[in-house]
Amino acid sequence: MKHIAVLIDEDGNASVDLTGFVDGSCANVMRDFQGDDRVLAEYKKPEYYRQAQEQQHERQQQRR
Amino acid sequence: MSKYDHFATVMKDESLLVAALQDLGHTVEVFRDGTQIRGYWTDAHLSEPVHVVIRAATLGASYASDIGFTRLPDGTYRAHVNDMDRQYGPAWLGRVQQKYRERATIQMAQRKGYVFRGREVIKTERGEQVKLLFGMR
Numbered sequence: 001m002k003h004i005a006v007l008i009d010e011d012g013n014a015s016v017d018l019t020g021f022v023d024g025s026c027a028n029v030m031r032d033f034q035g036d037d038r039v040l041a042e043y044k045k046p047e048y049y050r051q052a053q054e055q056q057h058e059r060q061q062q063r064r
Numbered sequence: 065m066s067k068y069d070h071f072a073t074v075m076k077d078e079s080l081l082v083a084a085l086q087d088l089g090h091t092v093e094v095f096r097d098g099t100q101i102r103g104y105w106t107d108a109h110l111s112e113p114v115h116v117v118i119r120a121a122t123l124g125a126s127y128a129s130d131i132g133f134t135r136l137p138d139g140t141y142r143a144h145v146n147d148m149d150r151q152y153g154p155a156w157l158g159r160v161q162q163k164y165r166e167r168a169t170i171q172m173a174q175r176k177g178y179v180f181r182g183r184e185v186i187k188t189e190r191g192e193q194v195k196l197l198f199g200m201r
Contacts, residue, residue: 004178004198006169010191012074012161014169029200032176033169037074 006033022051066103066129068110071143071157073133075164080171081116081133081141084163088156091122103129103146110144125149166194173198 002025005017016033018026026048075081078094085092098113104120104127114132123131129146136142143160145152170180173196181197 002200004173004200006196006198007186008162008165008169008194008196010155010162010193011158012165014165032172032178035168035172 002029004029004033019045022047024051066146066148068103068129068144069147069153071145071154073141073143073157073161075133075141075161076139077164077168078116078135080164080167081160083167084160085116085118087163087167088159090118093117093119098134101130101132101144104148114144116141123149123152125151128152162194166196169196177201 002020102109116133118131120128133141184195
């Protein structure tokens with residue numbers, strides 16, 4: 001299940017938290033919620049790297 | 065002596081700005097071609113036109129001045145607040161921008177097909193944060 005949480009502080013600064021995105025669509029969602037805003041920091045969760053590792057593993061399997 | 069302080073903002077959408085101010089309980093006037101505002105003290109006036117106004121009479125304080133927002137050529141609004149009206153300084157403007165951002169986020173998300181699942185208010189050491197929850201169709 002994909003969840004998007006937007007946290008807005010008392011100055012109007014926002015942070016976006018994406019969970020459950022294992023199909024690579026998180027970049028598009030992030031773009032939607034970012035809009036014209038400037039990104040100050042971006043952190044990827046462990047599940048992102050796990051997913052990248054799995055995709056690399058699949059590609060290697062297909063080559064064999 | 066009093067004067068107007070000027071604050072840059074990132075707000076660009078007039079209807080969202082008006083709605084954000086109304087969320088905070090203000091009565092708002094909109095002037096497409098701009099109008100003038102002046103402070104409670106006759107020496108406090110603003111030379112540039114403003115497009116969104118909160119009249120002093122609606123602010124409740126005895127010595128309040130009009131608050132104005134000028135639409136700039138880049139589309140953003142600049143806020144003008146009399147420096148005597150301390151309760152309407154940067155902290156108040158931050159809350160306006162918080163409300164604006166909340167409405168802008170929900171509007172964008174619904175337009176792009178996301179499902180709005182709820183809103184929570186979280187109290188932190190740095191004030192209240194608003195958490196908006198969305199899902200995918």
